[in-house]
Amino acid sequence: MSYFGLISTDSSDRMTNLKQIWQFLNTDIRELGKPGDVAETGTEITKFALEFGLALGLFSATASPAGIIVAGLSGTKLAIQGVRLYRNKTNQEQSLSLEEWVAIASPLAYLESFNELVQSNDLLQQVNLQPAIAPSPANIAQQQSVRLGEFRLDEHLARNVLTCFHESELAQVLNQVLSKKLQQAGINKYDADILTAWVAWNTHQHLKKALDDAEDSVRERAELYLAGRRQESDKYYSINTYLDEQIATKPLEKVFAESFTFKDIYVPLKAQSVNTDGQPDKDAEPIEIEGWAKAMLADAQKQDKVMFIQGGPGRGKSVFCRMFAELVRQHLHPVWTPILIRLRDIRAFEKSFEKTLQAAVGCDFVTKDDGWLTDRNTRFLFLLDGFDELVMERGTSQELKDFLWQVEDFQGSCQRNSEKEHRVIITGRPLALQGIEGRMPPNMERVELLPMDDELQQQWFTKWETQVGGDKTSAFQQFLQDKRCPDRVRELAKEPLLLYLLAAMHRDGKLTVEMFEGASGVGAKILIYEQSLEWVLTEQRPKWLNRELTGQETAGLRRILAEAGLCVVQSGGECAAVKTIESRLKDDDSAIELIQQARERHGEDALKNALAAFYLQPATGDKGGSVEFAHKSFGEFLCAERLKESLEDWTRKGEKWREFAISTDQIDREIYDLFGYGGLTPEIVQYLMALLAASTEFQPVRLFKRLENFYLRWCDGEFIDAPPENLPQKKMRQMKEQTPEVKWIGLRQVDIYAGLNVTILLLELHRYAQLKDYLKDQMAFFPCGEKDTDSFDEYRLIRSIGYSECLGIGGFLETVGQFLFGADLSGANLSRADLSGADLSGANLIGANLIGANLSNADLIGANLSGAHLHGADLFCAGLIGANLRGANLRGADLIGASLIGVDLFGADLFGADLEKITWNEYTNWENVTSLGTTKNVPEALKQQLGLD
Incomplete structure (x- = not known):
């Protein structure tokens, strides 16, 4: 039924015909420019809005757009201007009726709303205003104005306009006209309907402004209706409130303790497409990340694609999210409405991704509307920041894989269902994907953020100059160009976070080329972090106590920061309660004294305020009394510093007859306290080993022996089998008290993580020793013991792998798999073990039993598998470049897609192996390979090379 059918055709005096009203207005709209008329200043009305006004019949079809603009007509307060013009032209002495006022003001307010949207919306600014086949503006005006002009307002319909314009009958008619006009301009119907819905909703605020200028009689009657409007519960109002409070404010937040904002120094980065193997496509041209994202949104052929942005720490992922959301x-x-969600803030993941989103957003437009995702008037762009920081039921990346498949299913449903054409962007570190690369959803369109090139750096320097001045900016650029500046520092300066840190410290005189002498690799990065620590402690921290800190106080504050780093990491890499940090410092006199002094001067929040200066901030949401790191890498670095302190303490020489100052029992307690929380990240391990290597107190052999002693006893179940209250129980109780929101923690999890983290440290110490001739014979780690010795137990490692399944499927693999490179696993029995995706490059697997093992996607480059048993092993897509497989038993092995480039297969048994899609080269050694005649799917080129039938 037409909306026109709702209106009586009786020519009643109580009804106001829009045509009768508007014919006074569109006779000669240029009269607005006459002396005595009020032409409001402000944003000029756009050409598109003028054409729409013609289509409505609000303006004369013979009036040129240029003439209207010259006459002084603006895009703001059109309703006020129209009412005043009507009164002047009709010379009315008595007050306007409410119906007359609504008839004049509401269509013009609607036009104001549209004009406002045209000013900001890119889609409306880029449309073709003169389609190839379209009626002239005059004909459009005639057709539409005739139809709309017959719309007649009585008191009931006028009240509906004022009570809730976007649901009123007049709004429905105006929406129809606008939607057709937008479609004629080349906008698809779906987008056109969204735009018109938002124009209608936003009209209400323009009507309210017009009422401020209305006569008392009109205003008093209108306000009776407006008083009943419950705008606070309106969906559109809730969305706009969310956008204003949660999106618009993000770019305006201060950069750490600076006076400028992220917007002031932000430069859009470049990215490179990622292939199906998870590696950047070096042959592809770099793309500007914001342009790529906008193009993906506009591409109707890619509506099923999840936009997946990966990048290392400090590369600019989170800042991109906040800046792009605001863009x-x-x-x-409203064609796209951004919703920004930090995945670290999600405490519980529902079985339904839609329910997870609902809980994460938490605003009225979501919680009060179960159909918020199927409303045709809204379309959301969900920016999910930090997939590597997902706080789920802690365990393996199985949860990450399940989450990504949930997102894939959601995006697919959005493509299939025209009522929910939403899109998703996910960001995070690529290392979090290790182990699931082969199990990634197929509809991920992946790119990786690139380091800043010279062009982007120069753009950044231009913005930096605006903040600090030309002299300081030029001096910093000269610092980076100095030959004495390490290459690693110049590389780090291509990462947005570290570029800022370097520039800020150089500005404050805390960074010189001399300090990097001899530093390289991760050591240079650590030097920057340590210098930034010193920078904060000396430049910013004195304000905390209103005086300079003594050396002991500085050490105390540094100890507090290190403990904060450990607490944040142990709580899941998100945030830590201040009371938890304090409880862990109770035995540190200098730290406690410093906290007490601050409390006396600044009250109970002294510690939280102190921590806020070093890239920590009050935690968001319901985590009052907690702090979180503004950037994850700072927490990881400080956690590594805290671990280093304990590892050095464990090797200190005791007095008199005691070999060590700290007893074995005490070390056992500290190992569970420090490591019984979750798996060490590669970043923490990298920082830790570099810190130890640079320390004069590092005693690797003594540390290795103490950790190996714990490892062997842990493998035998000594700690988990000890009577109550044993060490795993104590740590579990502590975690439940200090981080009750972390639901994953249990007795077995604490015990497993403590053992696996020690295993990681032993693997790292083993690699450290192999690079130094004087240590090779003193410390070598054999997870199963050294072969042909009494300590050898071929099943030791496989038992640990099986025990670790308590963390979830692949628990050992997800925690230790990326640290197995160069490991000595000779003779180990790993039959049927899941080692898919593990980094076994350079590993010693001589004589290992890998029968039935899953080595798909594993990195075996340079590994020695001489004499290994791989009968029935799955080597699907395994990287075997340069591997030694001399004499290996590969009977029935699945080698589909495996890279055998440079592999030594001398004497290997390939009975029944599947060689489909393998790659090899002239350096692959096929000499004396047996049972080649029984292999399956041998490539034709290989048959010819080896002379097979």
Whole structure:
């Protein structure tokens, strides 16, 4: 039924015909420019809005757009201007009726709303205003104005306009006209309907402004209706409130303790497409990340694609999310409405991804509307930041894989269902994907953020100059160009976070080329972090106590920061309660004294305020009394510093007859305290080993012996089998008291993580020793013991792998798999073990039993598998470049897609092996390989090379 059918055709005096009203207005709209008329200043009305006004019949079809603009007509307060013009032209002495006022003001307010949207929305600014086949503006005006002009307002319909314009009958008619106009301009119907819905909703605020200028009689009657409007519960109002409070504010947040904001120094980065193997496509041209994201949104052929942005720490992922969300709010909303979610803030994941989103957003437009995702008037762009920081039921990356498949299913449903054409962007560190690369959803369109090139750096320097001045900026650029500046520092300066850190410290005189002498690799990065620590402690921290800190106080504060880093990491890499940090410092006199002094001067929040200066901030949401690191890598670095302190303490020489100052029992307690929380990340391990290597107190052999002693006893179950209250129980109780929101923790999890983390440290110490001739014979780690010795137990490692399944499927693999490179696993029995995706490059697997093992996607480059038993092993897509497989038993092995480039297969048994899609080269040694005649799917080129039938 037409909306026109709702209106009586009786020519009643109580009804106001829009045509009768508007014919006074569109006779000669240029009269607005006459002396005595009020032409409001402000944003000029756009050409598109003028064409729409013609289509409505609000303006004369003979009036040129240029003439209207010259006459002084603006895009703001059109309703006020129209009412005043009507009164002047009709010379009315008595007050306007409410119906007359609504008839004049509401269509013009609607036009104001549209004009406002045109000013900001990129889609409306880029449309073709003169389609190839379209009626002239005059004909459009005639057709539409005739139809709309017959719309007649009585008191009931006028009240509906004022009570809730976007649900009123008049709004429905105006929406129809606008939607057709937008479609004629080349906008698809789906986008056109979204735009018109938002124009209608936003009209209400323009009507309210017009009422401020209305006569008392009109205003008093209108306000009776407006008083009943429950705008606070309106969906559109809730969305706009969310955008204003949660999106628009993000770019305006201060950069750490600086006076400028992220917006002031932000530069859009470049990215490179990622292939199906998870590696950047070096042959592809770099793309500007914001342009790529906008193009993906506009591409109707890629509506099923999840936009997946990966990048290392400090590469700019989170800042991109906040900046792009604001760009979408300013220029693409309401066609796309941005929703920014930090995945670290999600405490519980529902079985339904839609329910997870609902809980994460938590605003009225979501919680009060179960159909918020199927409303045709809204379309959301979900920016999910930090997939590597997912706080789920802690365990393996199985949860990450399940989450990504949930997202894939959601995006697929959005493509299939025209009522929910939403899109998803996910960001995070690529290392979190290790082990699931072969199990990634197929609809991920992946790119990796690139380091800043010279062009982007120069753009950044231009913005930096605006903040600090030309002299300081030039001096910093000269620092980076100095031959004495390590290459690693110049590389780090291509990462947005570290570029800022370097520039800020150099600005404050805390960074010189001399300090990097001899530093390289991760050592240079650590030097920057340590210098930034010193920078904060000396430049910013004195304000905390209103005086300079003594050396002991500085050490105390540094100890507090290190403990904060450990607490944040142990709580899941998100945030830590201040009371937890304090409880862990109770035995540190200098730290406790410092906290007490601060409390006396600044009250109970002294510690939280102190921590806020070093890239920590009050935790968001319901985590009052907690702090979190503004950037994850700072927490990881400080955690590594805290671990280093304990590892050095464990090797200190005791007095008189005691070999060590700290007893074995005490070390056992500290190992569970420090490592019984979750798996060490590669970043923490990298920082830790570099810190130890640079320390004069590092005693690797003594540390190795103490850790190996714990490892062997842990493998035998000594700690988990000890009577209550044993060490795993104590740590579990502590974690439940200090981080009750972390639900994953249990007795077995604490015990497993403590053992696996010690295993990681032993593997790292083993690699450290192999690079130094004087240590090779003193410390070598054999997870199963050295072969042909009494300590050898071929099943030791496989038992640990099986025990670790308590963490979830692949628990050992997800925790230790990326640290197995160069490991000595000779003779180990790993039959049927899941080692898919593990980094076994350079590993010693001589004589290992790998029968039935899953080595798909594993990195075996340079590994020695001489004499290994791989009967029935799955080597699907395994990287075997340069591996030694001399004499290996590969009977029935699945080698589909395996790379055998440079592999030594001398004497290997390939009976029944599947060689489909393998790659090899002239350096692959096929000499004396047996049973080649029984292999399956041998490539034709290999048959010819080896002379097979």
